[in-house]
Amino acid sequence: MKKILNDHLKQQLINTNHFNDLFSTDMSAKTQLLSVPAGGYIIENTKRPAYLFYLVRGKAKLYDAQSNGKTVLIDFFTPPCFMGEMELLDPDSDPFSMQAIEDCLLLALPINQYQNQLLSDTIFLRHICLYLAYKEARDVRTASKNQSFTLNQRLAAFILLTEHNGTYNEKHTQVAQYLGVSYRHLLYVLATFVDQGYLVKHGRHVYQIANREKLMALSSEIRNEPE
Amino acid sequence: MKKILNDHLKQQLINTNHFNDLFSTDMSAKTQLLSVPAGGYIIENTKRPAYLFYLVRGKAKLYDAQSNGKTVLIDFFTPPCFMGEMELLDPDSDPFSMQAIEDCLLLALPINQYQNQLLSDTIFLRHICLYLAYKEARDVRTASKNQSFTLNQRLAAFILLTEHNGTYNEKHTQVAQYLGVSYRHLLYVLATFVDQGYLVKHGRHVYQIANREKLMALSSEIRNEPE
């Protein structure tokens, strides 16, 4: 996690993402611009984050650290979205891990300095409420819909979601769990993708996207609202 | 939807559900106690609800009314939980339907009178935020887990969730959609439940629970956290 000291870029990102509309007062001066490289941690396991984040560029994934030491994929985040709002709202909530998939740019507000101010800012609280309410509504609808798609389609969407520079590189065991299918079947479908030339395997872990159009076609039905 | 003029009961429900803790001022006098019979509508399609509800007894289900006239099952609610908070937060949000599965008791605050007050009450807003954040976290985890269960298990859980006085009586078409399986397969599994004596069919639409223990055993793995 690196601080970017480029006020022009910071101000530009604040403007294009209407960041100041989220608060009752201008928070520009108090906001830092942070960058996290692909693979880096935005929020580390068991460590309470020091900031409230607003993701403005990049992709990230959320893990849950189970008590038995295993980590489970929970969710994915794309801009614009809050991160760490749970920690801000409930200091007793269990911590989790947020890892960058691509290089991420984040607008960040130091929690310990501004927590009281934020929790007393009705404009901010209303925005968080709306954000959470819409996220919830979207997720519930998506979850129910997703069940009706075949692994072919969901995996295609998943690869496009987690891909970075044309490279897919997630742990099969975790993905199988996240997508709710057996490890065996995930490998099987992945193999058919290679067979059909959608992916090319490089070594043991890395897959290169070879036919993005086809993957998009497979996953397209998932996103679209048919009626 | 009937107003219950029983101040003693109202006060008791307010106390046991810590309703007043949700606000910065005592809302008891402004709160109404409403009841909706099983099958009745708490929020009707296309009609903006007049209240912010807090469900304290009963069960309810949420529908989405599609533009093509179809209705789709979205989610289920059990006490204690808010209802209509989306409408309170965003007057432009699309309306939906909330229908009682069992007789429901609701603490209700008239929106048009208290909207401004509620949206300026940071205690209330923080509670809504926490409620939404935890609901979201729970739903995302559950959704991912659910995929790995067989329809046997999910249907057993679903029947117990939507059952009313030992009677299961949901539309197969909607349930199939909600559970993400084909109509054919739902009917097939339902038939095996009857075969095995878990359910008894009464007429064309109604199923009676005949072996609740077995259904609970089937669904038990869904709720429990194994680790």
Added chain:
DNA sequence: TGGTAAGTATGAGAAATCTCACACTTGGAG
């Protein structure tokens, strides 16, 4: 009063997915 749409119902074959069994690789921990 007839027609049409939606819901219910069932059969049979096909496809998707799972379970189990086994083998190999890799990265730490001791």
Added chain:
DNA sequence: CTCCAAGTGTGAGATTTCTCATACTTACCA
């Protein structure tokens, strides 16, 4: 250096679920 856990990889048969075809019933509308 060795062992062990976790991850990867593959085969084969079993189970779950889907698709399609086909009927019958019910409610409602013209």
